[in-house]
Amino acid sequence: MSISNADFVIAWKNVLEQCQLKPGEQVAILTSDDSNMQIVECARTAAGLLGGIITMINLPMINGDKALSRDKSGYVGQTTQLGVNTSALAALKAADLVVDTLQLLFSHEQEEILKSGTRMLLAVEPPETMLRMIPSPEAKNKVIAANRYMEPAKEMTVTSKAGTDFRCKLGQYPVLLQYGLADEPGRWDHWPSCMIARWPDEGSAEGLIVIDEGDILLPFKRYAADKIYLTIEKGFVTKIEGGWTAEYMKSFMDSFNDPDAYAMAHVGWGLENRANWTTLGLYDREAALSMDARCFAGNFLFSTGPNTEAGGSRDTPCHLDIPLRGCSLSLDGVPMTKDGVVVHD
Ligand SMILES: [Fe+2]
Numbered sequence: 001m002s003i004s005n006a007d008f009v010i011a012w013k014n015v016l017e018q019c020q021l022k023p024g025e026q027v028a029i030l031t032s033d034d035s036n037m038q039i040v041e042c043a044r045t046a047a048g049l050l051g052g053i054i055t056m057i058n059l060p061m062i063n064g065d066k067a068l069s070r071d072k073s074g075y076v077g078q079t080t081q082l083g084v085n086t087s088a089l090a091a092l093k094a095a096d097l098v099v100d101t102l103q104l105l106f107s108h109e110q111e112e113i114l115k116s117g118t119r120m121l122l123a124v125e126p127p128e129t130m131l132r133m134i135p136s137p138e139a140k141n142k143v144i145a146a147n148r149y150m151e152p153a154k155e156m157t158v159t160s161k162a163g164t165d166f167r168c169k170l171g172q173y174p175v176l177l178q179y180g181l182a183d184e185p186g187r188w189d190h191w192p193s194c195m196i197a198r199w200p201d202e203g204s205a206e207g208l209i210v211i212d213e214g215d216i217l218l219p220f221k222r223y224a225a226d227k228i229y230l231t232i233e234k235g236f237v238t239k240i241e242g243g244w245t246a247e248y249m250k251s252f253m254d255s256f257n258d259p260d261a262y263a264m265a266h267v268g269w270g271l272e273n274r275a276n277w278t279t280l281g282l283y284d285r286e287a288a289l290s291m292d293a294r295c296f297a298g299n300f301l302f303s304t305g306p307n308t309e310a311g312g313s314r315d316t317p318c319h320l321d322i323p324l325r326g327c328s329l330s331l332d333g334v335p336m337t338k339d340g341v342v343v344h345d
Contacts, residue, residue: 023051197268
């Protein structure tokens with residue numbers, strides 16, 4: 001079901017207020033030719049109602065001819081002309097708040113903008129999904145509460161009845177807290193989000209991850225048709241075995257011809273009770289990024305590829321996000337999820 005502009009403007013006003021938007025602040029709304037115009041127009045109206053000084057910045061996309069799909073998470077990091085568009089980059093760095101409907105995530109330019117103190121809120125999911133999972137103080141508190149365990153943790157272990165037996169060390173890279181609000185200087189977030197994650201220490205990820213039938217593969221936006229067995233050694237996926245789904249996944253990763261594509265990236269768990277494992281089956285694949293899949297409560301979300309977002313140097317455009325059901329995740333032996341259910345306070 002679609003939503004009305006009136007409801008969406010009210011939601012945007014709420015979210016921008018939670019992002020600490022104050023009258024007189026500079027708001028840049030970043031668009032491209034494929035931006036969702038309901039998001040753009042309702043964000044612009046709400047920012048105006050709150051007294052923001054608005055600048056619209058439209059950038060052409062590039063690399064469409066290199067990516068294997070139109071999905072913005074299927075080829076990340078180097079997809080805009082911002083690297084050579086110095087005037088647009090200067091404007092974004094000068095803004096107090098950027099609403100990103102284009103998806104700069106994983107780009108060097110995003111890191112540069114954030115370092116200048118600009119707050120950035122990514123907004124690319126379908127408006128009705130954003131409204132269903134509107135950020136709230138309660139959702140933020142859940143993520144902050146999870147971080148009481150994540151921040152001091154030295155080791156993550158994950159097991160499942162399907163056969164997953166994974167472990168990694170933690171501490172080298174910062175925690176990724178996503179609750180859908182860019183509410184502090186230099187903070188990036190994505191509306192909708194409610195999850196916590198961290199990158200394993202370099203070379204420490206080891207074990208076996210079993211993607212079970214029905215688990216979700218992103219950016220393919222498909223449920224796995226059969227089991228995939230991933231062997232992880234010294235921080236890299238070294239074997240991808242199984243049936244045709246495994247063959248498909250391996251073939252996609254191989255197509256980038258980049259060893260960094262096989263690195264383990266962020267690992268964590270979803271905390272959003274309003275997100276649904278089933279939603280992916282109800283949308284056309286090009287209609288959404290599927291934050292439902294990334295955030296549903298109790299998932300074990302692991303990923304492969306880049307770590308620039310965490311301050312690392314791997315900037316491969318190949319990034320897979322894979323949320324598993326039914327896993328038990330512990331930090332330093334303390335259970336965070338048990339059989340796919342959040343159990344920490
Ligand atoms: Fe990811």
